[in-house]
Amino acid sequence: MSLDFQSYREERRNLIDAALDKELPPETEPPAIIHRAMRYAIFPGGKRLRPLLTLAAAEAVGGDSLSAVPAQADREVLPTACALELIHAYSLIHDDLPALDNDDYRRGNFSSHKAFGEDIAILAGDALLTLAFGLISRNGEVEGTERSSIPIVIGKVAGAVGTAGMIGGQVDDLKPEGNEITLARLESIHQRKTGALIKVCLEAGAILGGGGQEEISLLSRYGQSLGLAFQIADDILDAQGEEKEKASYPALIGLEESRKRVKELTGKAKEEISSLRGEKEVLEKIADSILERSLKEKDDF
């Protein structure tokens, strides 16, 4: 089948945003300030890549066709897809804090601590992370979910965003331990700081979508390659923009070699899933979009 990827992405984005709106406490509910801060970090948001990947992974193992109404697979993984977006948002809030990256702006608006103060920003990040695990646990209440898979997903997510994953990558990025930045070291930081969360989006979708071990493993490898490609594409956009100087692929190997690496990795990602029997066109298009991204200007993916 041929997919109108733009329409698909828009439709899924609306589905995800509606679910996020439903799951976040209302702004008026006391203590209102932290609920406002949580929503400020989520809306309007970017392209929702992470939940999109979770939904697509569930479709890829479920074999559901793409239709105007959200596929069954989508509904089954939606709470967990939202949770992974909450975790992404928490990591950005804490990353932006004065003690870490000290960024006053995020997507053209004030970062959370500039808008709400450092205290509320720290607690809003904590609250988003906490709510995320609560949401995954509630995925078990969704009809069709194999309840015994929930602890497995939570364990994988905790591993991916803990000190062996995302937080570990942040620490290594903050405290370079005096060594020269080599490509291997930069790749290790990228794989953990950005890649681990992207990879676990695929794994969670595949597990909750009822995928077998082999399918889960293929999608995990797709996520591994895609996550690194995504971060290199981000480095390329940073190198073109006004971003502050930091260790990056373009700084180490140049723009052209970096683009070549993105092309290799997105190609590898697509190859990983070539033997999947379910609906994989979305995942292929996402890989293509990352490659295109590395050739374009910075956006807010």
Add this chain to the structure above:
Amino acid sequence: MSLDFQSYREERRNLIDAALDKELPPETEPPAIIHRAMRYAIFPGGKRLRPLLTLAAAEAVGGDSLSAVPAQADREVLPTACALELIHAYSLIHDDLPALDNDDYRRGNFSSHKAFGEDIAILAGDALLTLAFGLISRNGEVEGTERSSIPIVIGKVAGAVGTAGMIGGQVDDLKPEGNEITLARLESIHQRKTGALIKVCLEAGAILGGGGQEEISLLSRYGQSLGLAFQIADDILDAQGEEKEKASYPALIGLEESRKRVKELTGKAKEEISSLRGEKEVLEKIADSILERSLKEKDDF
């Protein structure tokens, strides 16, 4: 039976500490600095009230007798008991930060941000919270655990420490919204900031220990009363010590009335569990120890 509570508590503390040591990443494992910071927040630690309550709740519904070797019920809930201590430690690290309570000391040592810097302190708190949910998910791997209870426990814990619970209490404590502090308002803050986590320790232990709805409910109500009693006892100790001036029970109703309230609440807690058929002596002794605490000097419970 008559219980040597001191010996019991010491034995359980050793059991809990050994499990915490096993579950926390080694200090030498990279990125070492954050693993050192995580352990710094956990060891030597206080009396491990929260995991102790979790173990005791499991025993109270399991009917295991107290023996020299840890009861089966203990082993079955140990990962979750440890997780609840990690959550307690995370909340202290973030509470102590300059943007929140700005405390340079904790239990006579430097607080985490003084020892490791604000960036690592923030991330160490995040990592402890993340690891906690990972640990609860792994409780499902413990022999004898009803796996379908894991998502229920995670949902309850996320609720207890999110904006409807612990974080919400912290926000209200930080941002008093201009109103005069009334006893009702102070009690509401206490119930959420300290009480909600204590209460969920009981619920988690009761659920994982295989308790029925009625038992879970009785232990939850015990936890509700105990949690508030614990915080008022803490207020009393603060009022006696050198702690900074803040809204507290003694400030609002005086020391003697505060002690009376602790006595009422611990009495109520014991009454709640009087109909339980399992081993409840530990829970009674813990309630008594809180009452005694309100009559003593500040320690590091």
